Amino acid sequence: MTPNIAPKSIRDDLKNRARMLVACPDQPGIVAAVSRFLFEHGANIVQSDQYTIDPQGGMFYIRIEFDLDNLDGRREQLKSEFAKVADRFSMDWSINRAGRKKRLAIFVSKEDHALLELLWQWQAGDLEAEIAMVISNHNDLRGLVESFGIAYHHIPVTADTKAEAERRQLELVMGQVDAVVLARYMQIISPKFIEHFANRIINIHHSFLPAFVGGKPYAQAHNRGVKIIGATAHYVTEELDGGPIIEQDVQRVSHRDNVDDLKRIGRHIERIVLARAVSWHVEDRVIVHGNKTVVFN
Amino acid sequence: MTPNIAPKSIRDDLKNRARMLVACPDQPGIVAAVSRFLFEHGANIVQSDQYTIDPQGGMFYIRIEFDLDNLDGRREQLKSEFAKVADRFSMDWSINRAGRKKRLAIFVSKEDHALLELLWQWQAGDLEAEIAMVISNHNDLRGLVESFGIAYHHIPVTADTKAEAERRQLELVMGQVDAVVLARYMQIISPKFIEHFANRIINIHHSFLPAFVGGKPYAQAHNRGVKIIGATAHYVTEELDGGPIIEQDVQRVSHRDNVDDLKRIGRHIERIVLARAVSWHVEDRVIVHGNKTVVFN
Amino acid sequence: MTPNIAPKSIRDDLKNRARMLVACPDQPGIVAAVSRFLFEHGANIVQSDQYTIDPQGGMFYIRIEFDLDNLDGRREQLKSEFAKVADRFSMDWSINRAGRKKRLAIFVSKEDHALLELLWQWQAGDLEAEIAMVISNHNDLRGLVESFGIAYHHIPVTADTKAEAERRQLELVMGQVDAVVLARYMQIISPKFIEHFANRIINIHHSFLPAFVGGKPYAQAHNRGVKIIGATAHYVTEELDGGPIIEQDVQRVSHRDNVDDLKRIGRHIERIVLARAVSWHVEDRVIVHGNKTVVFN
Amino acid sequence: MTPNIAPKSIRDDLKNRARMLVACPDQPGIVAAVSRFLFEHGANIVQSDQYTIDPQGGMFYIRIEFDLDNLDGRREQLKSEFAKVADRFSMDWSINRAGRKKRLAIFVSKEDHALLELLWQWQAGDLEAEIAMVISNHNDLRGLVESFGIAYHHIPVTADTKAEAERRQLELVMGQVDAVVLARYMQIISPKFIEHFANRIINIHHSFLPAFVGGKPYAQAHNRGVKIIGATAHYVTEELDGGPIIEQDVQRVSHRDNVDDLKRIGRHIERIVLARAVSWHVEDRVIVHGNKTVVFN
Known part of the structure; x- marks a missing residue:
């Protein structure tokens, strides 16, 4: 998914808003694992959309917008910790800042x-x-x-x-x-x-x-x-x-x-x-x- | 164009309404000739739509709805007389009764x-x-x-x-x-x-x-x-x-x-x-x- | 929300599919709590849609479709256990069987x-x-x-x-x-x-x-x-x-x-x-x- | 209807194209009279649209686009002669040059x-x-x-x-x-x-x-x-x-x-x-x- 590239233009009102995109093979517990991870890290889910091509063995896609205090300071750590969740479900994923155009x-x-x-x-x-x-x-x-x-x-x-x-x-x-x-x-x-x-x-x-x-x-x-x-x-x-x-x-x-x-x-x-x-x-x-x-x- | 076929079902409120379709090579005077013909035969044009593909040598198409008293009794004569106008402009044409479904x-x-x-x-x-x-x-x-x-x-x-x-x-x-x-x-x-x-x-x-x-x-x-x-x-x-x-x-x-x-x-x-x-x-x-x-x- | 009423007509292919509707004041952790609850009870989320009127103090709405083995036998228990989660977040909620028309x-x-x-x-x-x-x-x-x-x-x-x-x-x-x-x-x-x-x-x-x-x-x-x-x-x-x-x-x-x-x-x-x-x-x-x-x- | 106002901007490719708008009480012979007038003055009708609110005593509206050689030189005369046709049918009318923006x-x-x-x-x-x-x-x-x-x-x-x-x-x-x-x-x-x-x-x-x-x-x-x-x-x-x-x-x-x-x-x-x-x-x-x-x- 899209890498981030400098220089940056930041929208101040969205500076703590992030967008997570996830794609992985469907299986039970994905939403639970992701949403629990976000909750335990203090994030509030503002919007989420999800789509499963076929509940039996298809691909699962989710897009979550969440707010997290001090997003800029904590994003790298958040990503390195989320990598563990992602590994478990073989996720292709990204976490982008909404405020960075x-x-x-x-x-x-x-x-x-x-x-x-x-x-x-x-x-x-x-x-x-x-x-x-x-x-x-x-x-x-x-x-x-x-x-x-x-x-x-x-x-x-x-x-x-x-x-x-x-x-x-x-x-x-x-x-x-x-x-x-x-x-x-x-x-x-x-x-x-x-x-x-x-x-x-x-x-x-x-x-x-x-x-x-x-x-x-x-x-x-x-x-x-x-x-x-x-x-x-x-x-x-x-x-x-x-x-x-x-x-x-x-x-x-x-x-x-x-x-x-x-x-x-x-x-x-x-x-x-x-x-x-x-x-x-x-x-x-x-x-x-x-x-x-x-x-x- | 569509021939008429018996048996017939007639809408009484449209029994004097006819629809004329004409296609011919475009040239000046077509609308004048057709509308004059209709006027001189006592018809009143209720609706007309017309289209010319290209004013220089293209095809000309017109659809006219008109009312004519005693349409049923006069339609055959009207058609045989219109044939002369049609010949002059090399028209492909038809006059159908709107009341006949x-x-x-x-x-x-x-x-x-x-x-x-x-x-x-x-x-x-x-x-x-x-x-x-x-x-x-x-x-x-x-x-x-x-x-x-x-x-x-x-x-x-x-x-x-x-x-x-x-x-x-x-x-x-x-x-x-x-x-x-x-x-x-x-x-x-x-x-x-x-x-x-x-x-x-x-x-x-x-x-x-x-x-x-x-x-x-x-x-x-x-x-x-x-x-x-x-x-x-x-x-x-x-x-x-x-x-x-x-x-x-x-x-x-x-x-x-x-x-x-x-x-x-x-x-x-x-x-x-x-x-x-x-x-x-x-x-x-x-x-x-x-x-x-x-x-x- | 809509009560269930007998007699029932059941679609067999959807007999283990349920639909949960939730409305409550927004606060962090709602999605995590609900999705964790479903995961721990063996349900697989098939589709979810969510909407927050305003992240600061607005209402939160979610609709989740999930599959659960033996839904019919387990629904009453599921509901009585979910009531505890619902209480915590002051939820107005329902769980309907998708298979019951x-x-x-x-x-x-x-x-x-x-x-x-x-x-x-x-x-x-x-x-x-x-x-x-x-x-x-x-x-x-x-x-x-x-x-x-x-x-x-x-x-x-x-x-x-x-x-x-x-x-x-x-x-x-x-x-x-x-x-x-x-x-x-x-x-x-x-x-x-x-x-x-x-x-x-x-x-x-x-x-x-x-x-x-x-x-x-x-x-x-x-x-x-x-x-x-x-x-x-x-x-x-x-x-x-x-x-x-x-x-x-x-x-x-x-x-x-x-x-x-x-x-x-x-x-x-x-x-x-x-x-x-x-x-x-x-x-x-x-x-x-x-x-x-x-x-x- | 819209009066013409100087200064003018003329599109050369439309310099002989005119647009006639007519509104009058409906009666038989309007289209015949207008189209005969245009034909006899050497105009070729390129497009015409017409609408009658009610064939029995309603208003009749027509918009005709026509081409006429040397439109600019002949428009005033054309208008003064059309005024006679217009009088007969109590028309509210205008003839505008399409080429004049x-x-x-x-x-x-x-x-x-x-x-x-x-x-x-x-x-x-x-x-x-x-x-x-x-x-x-x-x-x-x-x-x-x-x-x-x-x-x-x-x-x-x-x-x-x-x-x-x-x-x-x-x-x-x-x-x-x-x-x-x-x-x-x-x-x-x-x-x-x-x-x-x-x-x-x-x-x-x-x-x-x-x-x-x-x-x-x-x-x-x-x-x-x-x-x-x-x-x-x-x-x-x-x-x-x-x-x-x-x-x-x-x-x-x-x-x-x-x-x-x-x-x-x-x-x-x-x-x-x-x-x-x-x-x-x-x-x-x-x-x-x-x-x-x-x-x-």
Whole structure:
């Protein structure tokens, strides 16, 4: 699960709030063991969500928000002690501070709508994240991004320079951000890059997947005569448009809508769906299992 | 377009209401010619909807509802006179009486939900159609159908008897119904049958097409981890699940929903989508162009 | 919370599944105490949902589904032992068997759509309840109800006979049903009747409350020119249309829809919203706090 | 209907496209007369929408988009000749150039979300309007607005200065804008101001009207425990929150959402609903009749 990365931005009102994510094979006593551990360490459970794929031998997932006095001072010790509980149940787990905002790099090309929605929600305080930088293969959106006081890196990409460009991207983001958001970035990400950010690269695909995989999905949708179009936010894997889906939404269209209308309508769906997915990711609400997601929202 | 078929069921309050559908290459003066024709014959336009794919050389579609005194006595003459206007603009056209309900044959297998919705809406007066008969490859739903006073024909289908079964089906429906509704009928319809009812066989597919074409779409959807499922009503063509889409709708699902949950949720979407598509079809609101539909609703 | 009432209908596959509902003032250690109790008694938590209105001094609500071998034989003892935990935290609580379906009385007048949806979902196995009886102030729907094998009681209501009618209704339902569903029952329920079934009478109101309280809500909606209409399922309290809202849904309408169209569209919303609310109620997913509901769905 | 106001911004690709809006008592021959008139003047009807409240004596509304060569040079003559047709049918009518964008004044206070959506859609080319100016009773949003190259007028409003402030507002907008948009402007508009812009002031109300009229609608909604919240765009009349509704939309909420969550979710609905209403208004798609709207979209 997501490692923590400096530098940090701390929300004071959430400075003692932590989020625990646990995944393990289901068996009796997990909730009891975890909640007893938290109680004995003085934590108060504020919110918990839990999901078992199959009570007979399936996986068990839990997300707990708890308050703990002096969280910052005690988190390392808490984690080292929880490791014993985790061992007993073969848990994959993390404990993150809610008050420490995750850091994002946003990748864009020329279209601004998905980026703008993230910037606007961030500025309005609706997106609990730090936007550490924007990286683009074009220079078009520099002015916009810099007007928000955010660093803009222009790294052109051509067939010849692709490997070098990605090396420069990695240099910028490695150790600096928790997740990468592809806000209509029109380049394929290499397997090597993906490996560094497994389940931490969020892409917005401009169709209701798995319908209309690949290029020009609105033209495909228009050609098929669908009555509803959609957008899909998913984690990026090596399979094109095939990664775990985080969120989807749709809107009704009609025969009156041509491809340009679909694009216009679609832009609104894209920005809302991507913003939701990013919010849920940074709030530790998304757990990946296999090629699917559990979303505790 | 749909021929009229006896016997007839007439709604008295709509006995002078007609619906004109026209499709032709766009050019100036079509609306003027049609509306002038109607005015000079004493008709009053109550509702009109119109759509041009492309003002420069595209197709033009119009649906007009009009009232005409003594429609029944004057319809044949009206049609023979309109033929001259139609010729001038190379129109494909029809004039149907709104008061004469279209007759339907509903094909089902064992699942009752889509059938029941049609029966319920028909009984409630929400579906402007006559349900002439139900044909099934199983006997399970006979009691239900007959309790509504509707004829039930059990025509078993096996690999060996498929051709013969279809011959019997055609015997029952030819000249007796205006359209065929596949309300979860789990058999492939042959090209020959389709030819007899071109753009008049409505199927409900239990997914958001073109995602999840073919069998077990809910299992496919669960496997892909989608966050929204849907259903699609379309006209049946030789291409499996590939015909013109009439209507689609969707509902949100989550990681908590297993395949059975998706089926249960899906049943509700299926019956609503199919009922809407059938309603629009029998009210002459659907025009097929190429592999798409214009729906004036 | 809802008492259990004989006779019983047991789902065999859920015979060892229990549902615990707890409401109490929030304080640290509640989850730990409850989950430890369950673990030490051999129960396996399958699903849990929890909600705290305010971590500082608010109310805490939890719903836990757990499996326990030989639930039937051990439930009474489990309850008497849990009472000690409950006392410590001042809990209002219940432990219900998931396998024992709740029994419902459905009250109707002349409109059948909301009733039919419940009957259909019940027959399809989608509604986890027993429909013990239907009570109506009219005789119109007797044939329909009896065709489902369900008892139909015709109790006419006039201004003069209202008190006597309610006495007969109470005689039929007291000790026989867990909840009462008003499926478009067009009579006011008296405070005395409500008292016997506090938070156990579910009504469907044919508008998006609190808009259009009282009579003829579709006429009110048409008059106001709204672009969306809705329906609201709520628990019945003494305040007309003012009880805790369980579920609402809406649909888009337009200027083309007259009052009859709104009623027709509304019927579809009403039956879906009521069926959802009843499902959630019988699955112990709804907790009333003050004049609101917590719905764990 | 909306008068035209200089200075003008013309879209070249639509320079020969006109929009005709007609309202008159229904009678036979209206469509024939209008479409014959257009045909005889060389116009080609591209799109037409029509609505009759009641074929027996109700009002008739039609919106026609047509192309006419040299529209700019011939529009005045066309209008003077159409006046004869209009007289015959007692029409209230207008013929607007589609290529001439309507000019808007946007009134705001401190919240930026509704304003930003309009600015963003305008910049993206999705809103077919000129934003002539922004007027605010605060200075907070000056930087934002001016960064879009739009004039910002700060006119403080207090109980004492209200009349004078409105006089200054009128001075700025009279003859300069076609419509006024209240994008979360937290001041009451006086009857005198409204009179100058009858059916041309669009307000966004942050609730699903007519639920939660007046102040603090999200607090009201939270207090009532609704499961869906909404927003309403309407023309401003003297009755507070009582004017003709142009558009509404809603989103599902749950018991987990506190008043701040409702506000955050609501902001998204508000900006989408207002942007849609403004788009429809500037594209001449909205006709007011009585206290309702006909929206041809």
